[in-house]
Amino acid sequence: MKSYDFLVIGGGSAGFNAARVAHSLGKKVAIVDGAKELGGLCILRGCMPSKTLLYIAEILHLAQKGKTFGLKIPRASADMKAIHARKKKIIGEFASYRDQAMHSGKYDLYRAHARFLDPHTVELSDGKKIRAKKILIATGSRVSTPSIPGLAETPAWTSDDVLDLDFIPKSVLVLGGGIVATELAQFLNRIGSRVTLIQRSAHILKDHSPAASETVQQAFRDEGIELLTGTSLEKISGDKRGVTVRFTQGKKTLIRRAAHLFNALGREPNTAGLSLENAGVKLTASGRVVTNRFQQTTAPHIYAGGDVAGPHDIVHLAVAQGELAARHAFGVKKLKPVDHSLLLNVVFTDPQLASIGALESDLKKSKTPHLVASYPFNDHGKSILMDANYGYVKVIAEPRRGRILGAEIVGKDAGELIHCFSGPLAMKATVFDLLRAPWYHPTLAEIITYPLEEIADQIS
Numbered sequence: 199m200k201s202y203d204f205l206v207i208g209g210g211s212a213g214f215n216a217a218r219v220a221h222s223l224g225k226k227v228a229i230v231d232g233a234k235e236l237g238g239l240c241i242l243r244g245c246m247p248s249k250t251l252l253y254i255a256e257i258l259h260l261a262q263k264g265k266t267f268g269l270k271i272p273r274a275s276a277d278m279k280a281i282h283a284r285k286k287k288i289i290g291e292f293a294s295y296r297d298q299a300m301h302s303g304k305y306d307l308y309r310a311h312a313r314f315l316d317p318h319t320v321e322l323s324d325g326k327k328i329r330a331k332k333i334l335i336a337t338g339s340r341v342s343t344p345s346i347p348g349l350a351e352t353p354a355w356t357s358d359d360v361l362d363l364d365f366i367p368k369s370v371l372v373l374g375g376g377i378v379a380t381e382l383a384q385f386l387n388r389i390g391s392r393v394t395l396i397q398r399s400a401h402i403l404k405d406h407s408p409a410a411s412e413t414v415q416q417a418f419r420d421e422g423i424e425l426l427t428g429t430s431l432e433k434i435s436g437d438k439r440g441v442t443v444r445f446t447q448g449k450k451t452l453i454r455r456a457a458h459l460f461n462a463l464g465r466e467p468n469t470a471g472l473s474l475e476n477a478g479v480k481l482t483a484s485g486r487v488v489t490n491r492f493q494q495t496t497a498p499h500i501y502a503g504g505d506v507a508g509p510h511d512i513v514h515l516a517v518a519q520g521e522l523a524a525r526h527a528f529g530v531k532k533l534k535p536v537d538h539s540l541l542l543n544v545v546f547t548d549p550q551l552a553s554i555g556a557l558e559s560d561l562k563k564s565k566t567p568h569l570v571a572s573y574p575f576n577d578h579g580k581s582i583l584m585d586a587n588y589g590y591v592k593v594i595a596e597p598r599r600g601r602i603l604g605a606e607i608v609g610k611d612a613g614e615l616i617h618c619f620s621g622p623l624a625m626k627a628t629v630f631d632l633l634r635a636p637w638y639h640p641t642l643a644e645i646i647t648y649p650l651e652e653i654a655d656q657i658s
């Protein structure tokens with residue numbers, strides 16, 4: 199039986215980066231991955247394909263509103279075969295780069311599924327057994343199918359299918375109003391599908407502020423997406439002609455039909471089949487692997503990172519958790535846990551929605567003193583000339599010295615603009631520090647100076 203210092207189960211963002219760090223510390227490392235294609239979710243079926251398609255859809259949208267800018271663009275439409283080919287080429291290049299790195303000889307790579315036999319031994323789906331001193335579980339997440347009558351029996355697309363379309367679907371019913379649902383509903387609508395989105399809570403993107411979700415909702419409705427919120431799904435059925443969803447909204451019972459159904463009702467940690475009970479690794483009530491601040495599970499020599507551990511399914515956190523686990527496993531000193539108080543979140547709808555640090559609602563709940571100021575994009579020179587009028591920038595600061603606690607941006611390129619705050623938040627900067635920085639005119643970024651000045655005025 200082969201034996202290693204470090205065994206990584208799952209070679210996605212968390213697992214690959216943990217293996218890379220362990221190798222750089224001089225350790226003998228093995229990666230086990232059971233996927234047909236190497237690369238992990240972000241490269242193959244997550245961040246990169248979705249952002250490739252969303253960017254294309256944004257260009258199409260701008261071309262279609264050429265008249266607003268005084269342009270004659272007679273007919274802009276999606277050529278799905280070409281779009282699909284572009285996506286495949288781009289993703290193929292990213293995946294091949296990762297594949298080469300995994301085959302670099304720095305790690306022993308096993309293309310199989312693993313399950314624990316005991317706390318130090320795993321059995322692979324090809325029958326091999328391997329042992330390791332330290333192990334990382336980085337098996338990611340998978341689409342969940344909640345128990346809604348008819349859902350399991352009705353053919354439904356997942357995000358994997360939507361990201362791989364090579365035709366324009368006539369109509370799609372999108373179930374859910376989270377990030378996957380909203381980003382891909384807008385993509386489908388912009389390429390020319392008739393889209394209905396059915397969401398359980400009162401707002402889409404319910405983890406964000408109501409003002410932020412309402413702004414995105416308004417943009418979606420203005421683009422022609424039918425958005426139904428505050429609903430409860432009752433029955434889903436399908437026949438040769440398409441799918442039917444029956445649901446309630448308040449006291450009304452409603453029915454919608456479409457050619458296709460898209461299940462965007464969330465993801466769940468990928469732990470089935472790992473036989474974690476043989477290793478003494480416990481799960482939380484929501485099915486994530488229990489970990490401490492250094493990613494150790496309830497069996498201290500076994501670590502977990504990425505979507506399987508949470509608390510957020512975000513790729514830079516998966517990378518940070520994997521790297522931290524490898525360093526901790528091999529005794530690197532003065533390590534800091536991943537700082538979730540600096541949570542950075544981006545939703546790549548148009549307008550984009552991005553936030554960092556403390557949310558206003560959490561500060562209100564905990565009665566933490568704070569100052570808030572915001573400024574709308576429809577009163578800002580650069581966004582007006584770009585016809586990018588949805589949204590606002592909001593800054594939250596501590597009231598005595600003006601230390602920035604958080605920021606929320608809804609608007610054009612919010613995912614880029616929010617990074618004006620990530621360095622300053624990490625460095626505990628104040629609004630006064632940021633106002634000393636130069637801000638070029640005319641840029642979208644300079645809008646940030648307005649709420650900063652308002653807070654500075656309130657303090658002084």
Ligand SMILES: Cc1cc2nc3c(=O)[nH]c(=O)nc-3n(C[C@H](O)[C@H](O)[C@H](O)COP(=O)(O)OP(=O)(O)OC[C@H]3O[C@@H](n4cnc5c(N)ncnc54)[C@H](O)[C@@H]3O)c2cc1C
Binds near residue numbers: 310511
């Ligand atoms: C449509 C979509 C868009 C997204 N967009 C973004 C975005 O824009 N930005 C962002 O930050 N995040 C985004 N995410 C989330 C992000 O992709 C994930 O948080 C991240 O990829 C998780 O990385 P991971 O290493 O935990 O898991 P993964 O990358 O999923 O890796 C897990 C690996 O484990 C393997 N595996 C599973 N079980 C076993 C087993 N028993 N034995 C061996 N191998 C196994 C799998 O084959 C896989 O390769 C998106 C997700 C989706 C679905």
Ligand SMILES: NC(=O)c1ccc[n+]([C@@H]2O[C@H](COP(=O)([O-])OP(=O)(O)OC[C@H]3O[C@@H](n4cnc5c(N)ncnc54)[C@H](O)[C@@H]3O)[C@@H](O)[C@H]2O)c1
Binds near residue numbers: 373377404463510
């Ligand atoms: N831009 C990004 O960073 C990005 C993009 C895509 C995905 N992701 C990550 O992937 C993860 C998964 O995203 P997701 O959108 O699939 O999940 P999610 O949990 O964010 O959204 C699931 C949606 O389904 C609804 N829902 C769940 N069960 C339901 C039921 N029984 N009846 C009615 N509605 C129900 C929820 O209310 C919610 O709107 C997220 O945590 C996100 O962090 C990130």
